[in-house]
Amino acid sequence: MRPALGKLKTRIATGVGSTVAVCTATVYTIMGAGTVAPVTQYQPGAQIDAGRWQVVPHRAWISKAERVYGVRVQPGQQALVVEVDLNNRSASSSRAYNDTLKPKWPADAKPENPDVALLRDSKMIPLLHPGMPERVAYVWVLSGSVSLPEKMPIEVIAQTYKPVDNLYGTPLWTNPKVIGQFTLPLDIATAPATGTLPAASSAAGSTERVS
Amino acid sequence: MKRRLATLALILIAAAVLFAMQRTTPRYDELTGAIPVRAGMHETASTRLFDIEVQRVQFARKIAYRYIGKDVVLTTSGLWAIVTASLTARSESMSITRGFWDGPQGLRYEQSDRAVNPPHMTPIRLDPGLSTLGRFLFEVRPDQVGDATLVVWPSGLPPRLDAEAHIALDDLPRAADGALEVADLVSLNRLDGAQP
Numbered sequence: 001m002r003p004a005l006g007k008l009k010t011r012i013a014t015g016v017g018s019t020v021a022v023c024t025a026t027v028y029t030i031m032g033a034g035t036v037a038p039v040t041q042y043q044p045g046a047q048i049d050a051g052r053w054q055v056v057p058h059r060a061w062i063s064k065a066e067r068v069y070g071v072r073v074q075p076g077q078q079a080l081v082v083e084v085d086l087n088n089r090s091a092s093s094s095r096a097y098n099d100t101l102k103p104k105w106p107a108d109a110k111p112e113n114p115d116v117a118l119l120r121d122s123k124m125i126p127l128l129h130p131g132m133p134e135r136v137a138y139v140w141v142l143s144g145s146v147s148l149p150e151k152m153p154i155e156v157i158a159q160t161y162k163p164v165d166n167l168y169g170t171p172l173w174t175n176p177k178v179i180g181q182f183t184l185p186l187d188i189a190t191a192p193a194t195g196t197l198p199a200a201s202s203a204a205g206s207t208e209r210v211s
Numbered sequence: 212m213k214r215r216l217a218t219l220a221l222i223l224i225a226a227a228v229l230f231a232m233q234r235t236t237p238r239y240d241e242l243t244g245a246i247p248v249r250a251g252m253h254e255t256a257s258t259r260l261f262d263i264e265v266q267r268v269q270f271a272r273k274i275a276y277r278y279i280g281k282d283v284v285l286t287t288s289g290l291w292a293i294v295t296a297s298l299t300a301r302s303e304s305m306s307i308t309r310g311f312w313d314g315p316q317g318l319r320y321e322q323s324d325r326a327v328n329p330p331h332m333t334p335i336r337l338d339p340g341l342s343t344l345g346r347f348l349f350e351v352r353p354d355q356v357g358d359a360t361l362v363v364w365p366s367g368l369p370p371r372l373d374a375e376a377h378i379a380l381d382d383l384p385r386a387a388d389g390a391l392e393v394a395d396l397v398s399l400n401r402l403d404g405a406q407p
Contacts, residue, residue: 093321121285123325130318131352132288169238 039155040180048180049089051158052173053100056085058135060152060184064144069117070124071139080111080140082154082184083119087133090161090173095125099176101138104153111142148186156180245364245375252382258374260305260365261337265378266344267295270356271397274348276329284396285325287350293397294347294361294380300337308334308366310347313377314355319362323350329399334366344402356383356391 012019042048048055060082066073073079082101088094098113105111118126119135128134159173250256255264271291275284285291292312310333312320322333326348335345347361364375384392 091317092319118325120288121325127321127324129289129320129323129350129352130314131355132350134288164238167239169240 039178042156042180042182044182044184046182048156048182049158050100050156050179051160052088052090052094053097053158054085054087054089054133055100055156056087056133057154057182057184058083058085059187060154061187062148063139068139069119069137070122071115071117071141073141076144077141078144078146080142080148080152080186082138082140082152083135084138085133085135086128088128088130091130091171093127093129095127096173097128097136100157102155102157102178103140104155104181106146106148109142109146109148111140114138114140150186151183152186153181153183156182243371245370245373247377248374249377249379251379256376256378257301258364258376260301260303260374261307261376262299262301263296263363263376263378264298265294265296265361265380268380268383269293269295269397270384270391270393271395272393273396274326274329274399275396276326276399278328283326287323289350289352290356290393291323291397292349292351292356293399294349295402296345296347296361296363296378297342298335298337298345299342300339302339304336304338306334306336306366307345307363310349311362312347312349312351312355313360313362314351315358316355318352318355320349320351320355323348325350326399331402332399346399346402348399353391 042057044057044059046056048057060080063073063079063081064077068079068081071079080103082103084101086097086100097116101114103111115124115138116126117124117137117139119137126134126136128136155178157176158179160175160177162172162174164170165172165174248256248258250264252265252268255262269292271293273284273286274291274293275282277283294310294312298307309322311322314320326332329346329348331344331346332348333345335343337343347363351359359380361378361380362375363378364370364373369375386392
């Protein structure tokens with residue numbers, strides 16, 4: 001009996017590392033299997049603070065025209081166009097907005113990265129400056145055979161700001177995470193009316209008096 | 212007892228010194244960053260590769276220029292800021308592709324990319340000994356106008372352990388009562404700002 005118990009003790013002592021590892025993995029698996037917290041739902045027109053960007057969703061539509069906001073759509077393809085106001089919340093001008101919106105695609109859709117166009121003068125990949133909201137269109141070109149739902153859920157992805165990174169000590173935007181979702185009705189093949197441009201920034205009224 | 216207290220005090224002092232050193236360690240980025248060469252408007256800032264003297268700053272709600280036989284008018288959600296500078300290369304031909312408008316709170320506005328090939332705009336080609344007039348065009352928020360700095364470096368990556376020009380924009384167009392003068396429309400076709 002005694003030698004057997006001693007053996008057990010030795011075994012536990014020597015295997016304590018792997019025991020802890022196995023237990024931790026089990027605990028994490030159990031925790032991960034639980035229900036995922038629901039993402040925040042936003043309405044069109046809501047201001048969504050998504051890390052570097054503030055997003056105000058406006059409308060979405062499907063285009064089968066040859067060209068939409070300067071983006072070429074080949075025959076047999078369609079384009080999902082999502083119009084939002086983007087406001088740069090960071091301290092420097094930036095073009096890093098491509099990964100901010102992510103539509104929840106049906107299983108057979110394999111879209112490429114979106115093209116982003118400024119609506120003010122149809123400029124592609126515009127540079128957006130701090131605190132100056134602009135209306136832009138995200139255009140995803142995808143195969144014409146894909147049928148998109150009538151109401152398109154779109155996820156908003158935010159990155160976190162790190163003032164100094166560990167290597168160079170420079171500011172860094174990192175760790176993309178879904179922070180919310182909005183759903184826009186898709187008006188199939190509606191030609192866009194000229195959208196109203198976003199209002200000038202709130203400070204515009206004080207233009208004449210700058211100290 | 213006294214010795215113990217002395218040891219404790221020494222340990223505390225050592226901890227404080229180590230903490231201060233940890234907090235104030237310069238980052239790699241700061242140690243090898245750009246070396247600013249500061250000047251005001253109407254003064255020459257001499258960097259290693261070029262000299263720059265900012266002559267004029269204009270503000271406008273709209274800009275206009277002629278491009279391939281068409282008149283282009285551009286609006287903005289803030290203000291257009293047009294900086295005119297005289298530039299000279301120092302030892303070899305080079306070019307300057309962009310500038311930055313640093314606002315009073317440290318917001319950095321990169322040169323606007325919306326105007327396509329307006330005249331006298333960046334990229335500005337510089338040759339040694341030949342002074343060239345060039346323009347930098349920005350879209351800025353109206354509250355980023357006072358105490359701003361123009362930052363210019365030669366084309367390419369931000370300079371490391373090399374000079375970049377920091378020009379304090381201290382001579383802005385102002386009316387007699389100190390209010391900023393904002394033109395409704397500025398034509399970029401001519402450097403003096405007159406209509407073509």
